[in-house]
Amino acid sequence: KNIIVSSGAKQALMVALQAILDPQDEVLFPAPYWVSYPDMVKLCGAIPVPVVPEDGTFTPTMEDITQNVSSYTKAIIINSPNNPSGAVYPAEFIKEIVEYTEKKGIYLIMDDIYQKLVYNGVKAANPYDYVKDFSDNSKLIVINGVSKAYAMTGFRIGWAIGNTKLIKAMANIQGHQTSGPSILLQKAAIGAINGVQSSVESLRVTLENNRRVLVNHLKAFDGVHLIEPQGTFYSFADFSAFEKDSTKLSKLLLDKVRVLTVPGVEFGMEGHLRISFCGSIKDITEGMERIKWAIDPNSPNELYIGDRKLVRDWK
């Protein structure tokens, strides 16, 4: 009664927003944020309110949040570990926001999809550790799924946990959209969740190693500013010393050296690039060497990719 299974965490989030939002409601979320939040909120006729941490980090303070809460605020979305920054918000912040939203009667949507992908001993706080109200008045909605920790993205299985009235409303909406997710894929997800968990740890250890390699490359890159990711499989580095327009820079890297990055402006922070550390160490190293060659004015004029010779004909 407290859980709905959806076609990915993405549908669980969308249906949750459809269930709670009225036109003109405001939904707060810290920046940088997952690209879909603003559009999901707008699709409900509501207003996205991104909150950029004032101290220049990727970690909001309660003051950042409360300063932006108005009488129209219906919900706050918290995504920690965070896509794109990899920031893991401190337990103290999670505690305070759980208590604050409970007191104010604002929905708190915790997008915990990267919860298990954390590195170097860092832990993602569990919001339920701080909940006082477990009744049907609870406005906490926790989102998760199998896409990340089990690398089962294509299976499209996610879920939301919330009060029984909310889950009933969500089931009603989802029933008219897509009905339930495929029973076969639900069984596969149950297999993953109840099966041997060593694959999750092995993925985490592989990513921890990849992260170290990418972070070392980025830190050695003169002019690039990085706040190291503590979770997820993304880094979000500031390349504005080379190019302020992240869309332009991302396009240059794709066109000229075939490296895929995502422009920071899509996540609400211009000047940054999201670089994934999902691939192999060889690909990460090769990708970073190509980026450096493409944008560092001091690099040689020619680069070989296999037996293909590239000549730098841009500035």
Ligand SMILES: Cc1ncc(COP(=O)(O)O)c(C=O)c1O
């Ligand atoms: C922060 C965040 N939330 C939700 C999702 C959606 O995950 P799913 O594949 O389960 O729909 C993603 C996927 O990229 C994500 O990064």
